[in-house]
Amino acid sequence: MTNQPVPHTFVVSVEDRPGVLNRVVSLVRRRGFNIESLTVGSTEKRGESRMTMVVRADADTARRVGANLLKLVDVLRVEDVTGAPAVVHELAFIKVRAPLEQRTEVLRICETFRGRVVDLSAATVVVEVTGTQQRVDDLISALGPARIVEMVRTGAVAMLRGGEVESDSQEVAA
Amino acid sequence: MAEGVETVFGYPGGAIMPAYDALPQYPVHHVLVRHEQGASHMADGFARASGKVGVAIATSGPGATNLVTGIATAMMDSSPIVCITGQVPSSVLGSDAFQETDITGVTLPITKHNYLVRRAEEIYPTLREAFHLARSGRPGPVLVDITKDAQQAATELDAPPRPRGHRQERHVLPEEFERALELIEASERPLVLCGQGVLKAQASALLIELAGKSQIPVALTLLGLGAFPASHPLSLGMMGMHGEAWVNQLVQEADLLIALGMRFDDRVTGNLKTFATSARKIHVEVDPSEINKNVKVDVALVADLRVILEQLVPRVRRRERAQWLGRVSELKGDCAVRDIQSLPDRGRLHAAHVIHDLWRLTQGKALVVTDVGQHQMWEAQYYKHERPRQLLTSGGLGTMGFALPAAIGARFAMPDEEIWVVVGDGGFQMTCCELSTAAQEEIKVNVAVINNGYLGMVRQWQEFFYKGNYVATPIRSPDFVKLAEAHGLLGLRVATRAELPEAVQRARECKGTVVIDFRVEQEDSVYPMVPANADLRDMIRRPRPLLESEEIT
Numbered sequence: 001m002t003n004q005p006v007p008h009t010f011v012v013s014v015e016d017r018p019g020v021l022n023r024v025v026s027l028v029r030r031r032g033f034n035i036e037s038l039t040v041g042s043t044e045k046r047g048e049s050r051m052t053m054v055v056r057a058d059a060d061t062a063r064r065v066g067a068n069l070l071k072l073v074d075v076l077r078v079e080d081v082t083g084a085p086a087v088v089h090e091l092a093f094i095k096v097r098a099p100l101e102q103r104t105e106v107l108r109i110c111e112t113f114r115g116r117v118v119d120l121s122a123a124t125v126v127v128e129v130t131g132t133q134q135r136v137d138d139l140i141s142a143l144g145p146a147r148i149v150e151m152v153r154t155g156a157v158a159m160l161r162g163g164e165v166e167s168d169s170q171e172v173a174a
Numbered sequence: 175m176a177e178g179v180e181t182v183f184g185y186p187g188g189a190i191m192p193a194y195d196a197l198p199q200y201p202v203h204h205v206l207v208r209h210e211q212g213a214s215h216m217a218d219g220f221a222r223a224s225g226k227v228g229v230a231i232a233t234s235g236p237g238a239t240n241l242v243t244g245i246a247t248a249m250m251d252s253s254p255i256v257c258i259t260g261q262v263p264s265s266v267l268g269s270d271a272f273q274e275t276d277i278t279g280v281t282l283p284i285t286k287h288n289y290l291v292r293r294a295e296e297i298y299p300t301l302r303e304a305f306h307l308a309r310s311g312r313p314g315p316v317l318v319d320i321t322k323d324a325q326q327a328a329t330e331l332d333a334p335p336r337p338r339g340h341r342q343e344r345h346v347l348p349e350e351f352e353r354a355l356e357l358i359e360a361s362e363r364p365l366v367l368c369g370q371g372v373l374k375a376q377a378s379a380l381l382i383e384l385a386g387k388s389q390i391p392v393a394l395t396l397l398g399l400g401a402f403p404a405s406h407p408l409s410l411g412m413m414g415m416h417g418e419a420w421v422n423q424l425v426q427e428a429d430l431l432i433a434l435g436m437r438f439d440d441r442v443t444g445n446l447k448t449f450a451t452s453a454r455k456i457h458v459e460v461d462p463s464e465i466n467k468n469v470k471v472d473v474a475l476v477a478d479l480r481v482i483l484e485q486l487v488p489r490v491r492r493r494e495r496a497q498w499l500g501r502v503s504e505l506k507g508d509c510a511v512r513d514i515q516s517l518p519d520r521g522r523l524h525a526a527h528v529i530h531d532l533w534r535l536t537q538g539k540a541l542v543v544t545d546v547g548q549h550q551m552w553e554a555q556y557y558k559h560e561r562p563r564q565l566l567t568s569g570g571l572g573t574m575g576f577a578l579p580a581a582i583g584a585r586f587a588m589p590d591e592e593i594w595v596v597v598g599d600g601g602f603q604m605t606c607c608e609l610s611t612a613a614q615e616e617i618k619v620n621v622a623v624i625n626n627g628y629l630g631m632v633r634q635w636q637e638f639f640y641k642g643n644y645v646a647t648p649i650r651s652p653d654f655v656k657l658a659e660a661h662g663l664l665g666l667r668v669a670t671r672a673e674l675p676e677a678v679q680r681a682r683e684c685k686g687t688v689v690i691d692f693r694v695e696q697e698d699s700v701y702p703m704v705p706a707n708a709d710l711r712d713m714i715r716r717p718r719p720l721l722e723s724e725e726i727t
Binding site: 018019026027030060063064067068071072073 | 290
């Protein structure tokens with residue numbers, strides 16, 4: 001494995017306790033790890049939350065990120081899914097300037113990149129897009145920075161593909 | 175109680191009063207400290223001396239924040255302590271109530287884990303888990319903050335749930351183990367780097383076997399001293415910034431480093447780019463986050479040291495390494511002539527002579543607790559420790575003020591050992607209020623103040639690296655003899671080497687705590703010295719010719 005810093009995606013299962021996010025973030029800060037995105041949410045298990053954390057790191061540092069996370073008592077499992085067959089998606093809302101005369105073009109771009117219009121007003125539309133970071137980046141550049149009024153991205157969430165349960169037709173196309 | 179705690183170190187206050195109110199119902203001895211920092215250092219000293227969990231108690235707000243230095247000290251040196259703090263009632267949490275501090279927030283990065291307990295029924299299971307966490311895996315401090323209302327409420331003690339444990343992976347792949355074995359067998363110039371992990375894992379006997387069988391010399395970290403007997407022919411002494419010159423030279427010449435329970439601290443490695451470049455490296459360590467942190471290793475065995483050594487010892491070949499050990503003797507011989515021990519004292523009192531004589535007069539058997547600075551390094555160089563847990567010192571954090579309270583803590587763990595505090599005039603004044611604790615508890619520790627009228631280590635750096643610009647390092651002290659006497663204790667003063675034996679004798683015979691004020695050479699320095707971030711070979715050596723008195727003006 002090369003030792004160049006690349007984004008590493010960690011799936012971190014944690015106990016759903018007060019302060020657990022604080023512990024994870026405090027660890028990343030004090031060890032000087034370089035976090036690119038972090039999402040937190042509930043899971044199918046009661047009392048268990050899941051974080052997806054993207055950290056830019058070389059291979060050694062990434063291993064230490066994992067080892068340090070596991071030292072936190074509230075952390076149950078850590079998996080570096082970088083390079084593993086996984087679905088890694090994010091969601092973005094993009095508010096774009098779309099006066100009537102440009103609206104058709106905006107809608108066409110959205111359709112091409114599988115963006116979904118979730119709000120329409122006289123001057124703007126809000127587009128929602130989910131997908132790989134690349135897909136979101138592509139839509140943003142197609143819409144053009146000049147047109148974008150406001151934007152918010154969630155950061156990645158990740159899940160390994162396949163697994164022990166029958167998984168024939170369960171995969172989501174990336 | 176279920177944890178077998180017999181002694182706690184604490185200081186009461188509003189938010190912890192319900193807990194104190196209940197204390198007399200239990201067979202626990204409470205030591206009233208003079209400052210909460212003393213409580214956390216005492217708990218730490220207790221833990222380091224005994225291997226058991228030390229306990230400190232404080233109230234909310236300033237009581238809790240005063241513990242912080244001791245907690246950080248315990249964290250850096252992996253010492254198992256549990257700190258229990260009172261917190262304002264849960265109804266006013268977060269309202270900046272009187273003496274409210276978010277102590278779980280404050281101590282987040284310097285504890286293994288911490289808890290805020292708001293309900294009485296959570297107290298028992300939380301404390302159980304806290305003790306378990308403090309002592310298991312890589313040990314460390316745990317803080318339990320309990321609101322006043324939770325302390326006041328009554329609860330039934332249920333059978334507690336199993337404490338949550340560690341989730342570290344600790345399986346060593348057989349091929350990694352075999353690879354380590356191969357490296358050992360293939361090496362011509364191996365060196366063991368022995369850290370505190372060896373004594374924590376109680377693996378000293380195994381290390382002696384390993385070193386003897388494969389004829390591998392052993393260098394020690396500051397915290398590792400005692401884990402391998404100093405008198406053993408294969409013992410090299412301490413490595414690093416103020417390590418023995420031959421050790422640092424050998425580290426650079428070795429073709430294999432076997433790092434056991436140590437973490438390649440910057441004070442050990444010097445410049446990482448030039449550290450042991452010709453050596454393969456094996457790292458045996460319980461904490462996987464330490465692997466490849468500072469130094470890249472060829473084989474990492476993440477496991478309990480004891481388990482690894484138990485497997486390793488029978489597998490290594492019996493060897494003789496005449497050439498390598500010859501090189502060791504050669505380097506040692508070269509260094510010995512520069513050693514201050516070979517120098518006459520000329521009527522002056524050198525700190526190194528004080529330590530050396532102390533070692534001789536106590537037959538090397540005392541439990542020594544050192545503070546931080548020059549005296550700490552001289553102690554490490556000249557007091558030869560034969561057994562684990564005979565030297566307690568603040569290594570990682572380098573906490574001045576550690577020694578006296580840590581020694582008081584150690585006294586409660588080891589009622590029968592001879593205990594000597596070796597402390598500078600600066601560090602002593604940081605926590606000398608705990609003399610009063612020692613007097614009230616009627617316990618005995620011997621305090622050797624290495625008094626040179628300077629913050630000596632900083633002065634030394636100013637001499638070497640700041641053109642002798644002695645800013646803020648001259649320090650005026652109270653009369654330590656009178657200070658001792660003010661506490662009803664014996665105080666003695668020693669100004670020449672000739673006076674030393676009698677004073678030490680008197681101290682040892684006295685029943686109570688004794689303070690000896692050693693008026694040592696003011697501008698002496700610790701040699702050798704590897705400047706921060708320098709190559710280990712670039713040592714500053716004691717100047718030749720051997721006219722000690724010429725360099726000291």
